[in-house]
Amino acid sequence: MTNNTDTPVTVIGLGLMGQALARAFLKAGHPTTVWNRTTSKADQLAAEGARLAPTVGDALKAGSLTIICVTDYQAVHEVLDATEVSLEGTTLINLTSSDSAHAREAAQWAEQHGAQYLDGAIMAIPSTIGTAEAVILHSGPQPHFEAHKSTLDALGTVAYLGADYGLASLYDVAGLAMMWSVLNAWLQGTALLRTAGVDAATYASFAQQMAAGVAEWLPGYAEQIDAGSFPAEVSALETDARAMAHLIEESNAAGVNTELPKLINVMADRSIAAGHGGEQYPVLIEEFGKPSNA
Template identity: 50%
Template sequence: MARKHDGSPVTVLGLGLMGQALAGAFLRKGHATTVWNRTASKAERLVAQGAKLAGSVRDAAAASPLVVICVSDHEVVGGLLEQLDDVLDGKVVVNLSSGTSAQARDLAARAARRGGALLDGAIMAVPDEVGSKDVAVVYSGSRAAFDAYEPVLRDLAEATYLGEDHGLSSLYEVAVMPLMWGILNGFLHGAAMLGAVNVNASAFAPIAEQAIGSATRWLAGYARQIDEGVFPPVDVSIDLHRAEMQHVVAESEALGVNAELPKFIRAMADRAVAAGHGGESYPAMIELFRAPG
């Protein structure tokens, strides 16, 4: 595929908050943008900005060589592809809807049967951040399709190609979700503890942000240990982490705060210690996550 120049026509199927943000970013970058949504009224603001509203999903897909789909999940994407049998030939479909890696591979096969090349993508951002170079979208699938449309995709966010396996981007997306929930649940637990002694969450937030920043700086070193399978205690051993976990449990209980989360974390550490990892660094806990529960 030839590399597409700036201003290449684009179609966006699905105009929820993220779909509207995607279409808006394309419009701001000068792309002729066709949009479609089951509820046509959601396109009004985009039409006012210059988008063309298609009367059907088939008309929308036929209007552009690049078709971006952002709907609720992969099952809905599959339903849309079923309606596009004779209009996908030679087109590139970019799926930015959430789902599993197996579903992404199935969608790629469905698109291929209709003559289209599919890129599966995962947006590592919220709608308001689309169009910023500070956020990223990861893509997997057809290398030729990514290379052809990389300049267009970079009008949405930093574009990172992961590989030919169509399921990789969905797998990255679901891998990031536990990270997000872990941070958020940890913040909520800490805010509940401090709130028990009348400290506002707003006072805790900047301290929490500093702690999160420190933790992110550990990741590259921890990743090397995981990849190498060797876990020297270069900072704090699991034994010492476990002792601190017990302090969190005891403090939570003393404050009348729900201690289920720190007790669960401590129980994981107990299992790691029982398996002989107590003197190793925290990344040795990966062995518990690799094993079925």
């Protein structure tokens, strides 16, 4: 394992995120080589001690670890598919956001070109990079991750998810599903309470407690999903569905949007129609696990 700050690192792509990544390596003391299509974006980093490589090929040769973070995977290919570029002997960590299919395809492509590949996802904003708050997910062969973990630690809280290259992207979008669902539920409640003169800040602290309380249920519900058995230990789905109807009625009566409550209710009704009304809420995984039109 490389475990000292002398380990050279290359960062390709110096947008908002790439600059933050390169800066974190520099701050940790790593000799840092950078490359960007628009070279002026390297000026500040060069003043801070980074070396601007004249070509991508030169940047790749600077060390055995290369991070690439550009807009999308098409840009990754445009940068790395140039004829003069060799990936032989490089561990390439692709922190560009995408989906699992692109991640698996990029892994195959990079390995065919001689690289050791890891895919990654950044669950953070640029200003937090280099702090524990920045969570960076990795997937692919574990030995590649372990070999560079102590260098990657300079970026924040780095995590390894498993050998499937697509896992980092899947966790990324699963996290987004969580984020938007919590935010939308909070906005629905805020819209309802504002009709009674309660301001968003007042409701926010109650909503925070609700969200934290519901989060406590996840491990137990996950056990039911993994076991494929959904005894109604707390409440039955049909009880939840009656409460959903109240939410829709209340939203209608208050003159606020009902799209979200109806969406929630539609899946529960379908599950009840399929005979699951007496089971517990996580039985809905069977609805979530199907294509939308099935």
